[in-house]
C-alpha cells in the first residue's frame with residue numbers, strides 16, 4: 315500500500331478519535347510512512363512480520379485492506395481481529411502479519427522465533443521485527459540481538475527511531491541519539507538510514523533481505539524519523555501531558571516523506587502536479603468508501619466474550 | 628475542611644516520605660508526566676529534584692532490580708509501574724530476588740523496596756493493558772502485598788509500605804482516583820500491624836473486597852440496606868500475609884460469605900479468602916455456600932460491547948445477591 319493511502323487513513327482515524335467515534339487508544343504514525351512502505355515492497359505472504367503499538371502502517375504495508383483496518387479501529391466484527399483487538403492488536407495471517415501488540419518489545423523475541431522457525435523449515439522466509447527507539451531499552455531486545463547472531467536467524471530488525479518514547483526524548487534516555495551501536499556490539503550488519511526517504515529504505519532493506527533469503531543472518535536497519543502527532547491519539551501540540559516543540563515539528567514536516575518523493579519525481583519529469591492532484595482525489599475517495607462501509611458494520615456479538623480463549627472447546 | 632482525593636492522598640504520602648526520609652527516592656516510567664500517573668506524583672520532581680524522582684528509560688526489569696539493590700544498601704526506593712502489565716518484565720527481581728533476600732541469607736540482609744503498581748483498565752485498552760495480578764504476588768512468601776481502597780489508606784498504606792523492612796507491592800487503582808474523604812493527620816503505623824478492616828457493620832452476610840472491589844461492595848451494600856439486607860463489608864487491605872481473623876469472626880456471626888475480586892477466579896484472592904474461612908469454621912456454620920464474584924475466565928476484551936459484561940459493577944453485585952440469597 316502506498317504512503318499516501320496510509321497517511322490519509324491515519325488522518326481519518328485521528329479525526330474520528332477526536333470526534334469520539336473511536337473508543338480505544340490510537341497511536342498514529344503520520345510522518346513515518348516511508349519505513350513500512352519501503353520495507354514491505356520486499357516481502358512475500360509467507361514472511362513473518364511483527365509490529366507493536368504504532369503499527370497501522372506495518373499491517374497496511376502488506377495487506378491493503380483498508381476496510382479491515384478501519385473496522386478494527388472502530389471495534390467492528392469485520393476488522394482485522396474481528397473487532398476483538400482495536401488499533402493496538404492487529405493481525406493478518408494470510409499476509410504474514412502475525413501480530414502487533416502494545417507491550418513494548420513484546421513481539422521482538424516472537425519475531426526472533428518466527429525467523430528461527432523459517433530457518434528450521436528451510437523456507438527462505440524471513441522475519442521482520444518493527445520496533446521503536448524506546449523498545450531498544452528493554453533487556454529482551456539485547457538478548458534477541460545476541461541470540462539472532464549466534465544462531466544465524468533470518469530476522470530484520472527495523473528500528474523506527476522517532477527520537478521519542480512517549481514524553482521522553484532520546485537525550486533523556488540514552489547516551490546517544492542513535493541505536494545502531496547495539497547491532498555493532500553483536501556483529502550484526504546494520505545501516506542508519508533517513509527514515510523519511512522511501513527510496514533509501516527500499517534500497518537498504520532489499521539489499522539486506524536478498525542476502526537473508528540466501529543465507530540466514532540477522533540485520534538491523536535504523537530509520538530516523540519523527541511522528542507528527544503526539545504519542546497517543548490525535549493531538550499535535552501535546553504529548554502525554556507535555557507540550558511538544560512546535561519548531562521541531564515544523565522542521566520535520568518539511569521533511570515529509572510523501573512530498574519529498576512526489577517533488578523528486580516531478581523534478582525528474584516522471585510525475586506531474588496534475589497527476590498528484592488526481593491521485594490525492596482518488597485516495598480520499600478510497601478512504602471515504604471504506605470508512606463509510608466500516609461505520610455500518612456490526613460490533614462483535616456480546617455472546618462471543620469467551621470465544622477463542624482456547625482453541626479446544 | 629477540604630476533602631482530599633485518592634490520587635492526592637497518594638501524592639501526600641509521597642510528599643511526607645520524601646520530606647522526612649532522605650533515603651527515599653522514586654524511579655519509574657512517566658514520573659515527569661501527568662499522563663502515566665495522574666496527579667499522584669505531580670511536581671514531586673520540581674520539589675525534590677530529578678535526582679530523587681527519576682523518570683527512566685523503558686526498562687522495567689533493570690529499574691526494578693536497581694530498586695531492589697538500592698534497598699539492600701540502606702535506601703528506601705519506590706519503583707513505580709504505571710501499569711501492572713508492564714511490570715511483568717520485572718518478575719525475576721521481585722519473585723526470585725526481593726522476596727527471598729532476607730530468608731536466603733539467614734536474615735542478615737533484607738530488601739525493603741516498595742513496588743508501586745497501578746491497575747489501569749477499561750476504555751478498550753484490551754488484554755495487555757488491564758490486568759489486576761495482585762493474587763499472583765500474594766502467592767509469594769516474602770513479599771507483602773497491599774491494596775488501598777479508601778482515600779485514607781491510599782496515603783497511609785503507602786507510608787507503611789515504604790517504611791516496612793520487607794519488600795512490598797503497593798497496588799493502587801485508577802478507578803479509585805476520584806474518591807474523596809477527609810484525611811486524618813499522619814501517624815506512622817508498622818505494616819505488620821495492619822489487617823483487613825470492617826467498613827460497614829451488618830449481620831446477615833459478610834462481603835469482602837480489595838481495592839476497587841471494596842468500593843463496589845460498599846456501594847452495593849448501602850443500596851441493599853434499603854431492601855432490608857444487612858451486609859457487613861470488609862476491605863482486605865493487606866493481601867499477603869493474609870490475616871483472616873476479623874473476617875472469620877464476622878462470618879461466624881453472619882453465616883454467609885461473598886468475596887468480590889477484580890482478578891480472575893482460578894487460584895485467585897477470592898479462593899484464598901474463602902478457603903481460609905471455610906477451613907476454620909465448624910461444619911454446618913454456613914447457611915449458604917461461600918460465593919465469589921470475579922472476572923470471567925478470559926483476558927480483558929478490547930471491545931466496548933464485551934467490556935460492559937466483563938467488569939463487576941454495583942448493579943451486577945446487587946442482582947447477584949438478590950438472585951443467590953434468601954435472607
Ligand SMILES: Cc1ncc(C[n+]2csc(CCOP(=O)(O)OP(=O)(O)O)c2C)c(N)n1
Pocket residue numbers: 367368416417418445446447448449450476478479480545656685687712713714716
Ligand atoms: C513493557 C511496557 N512498558 C511501557 C509501556 C508504555 N509505553 C507504551 S508506548 C511507549 C513508548 C515506546 O516508544 P518507542 O518504542 O520509541 O515507540 P514509539 O511510540 O515512538 O513508536 C511506552 C513507554 C508499554 N506499553 N509496555
Ligand SMILES: [Mg+2]
Pocket residue numbers: 446447448474475476477478479480
Ligand atoms: Mg520512539
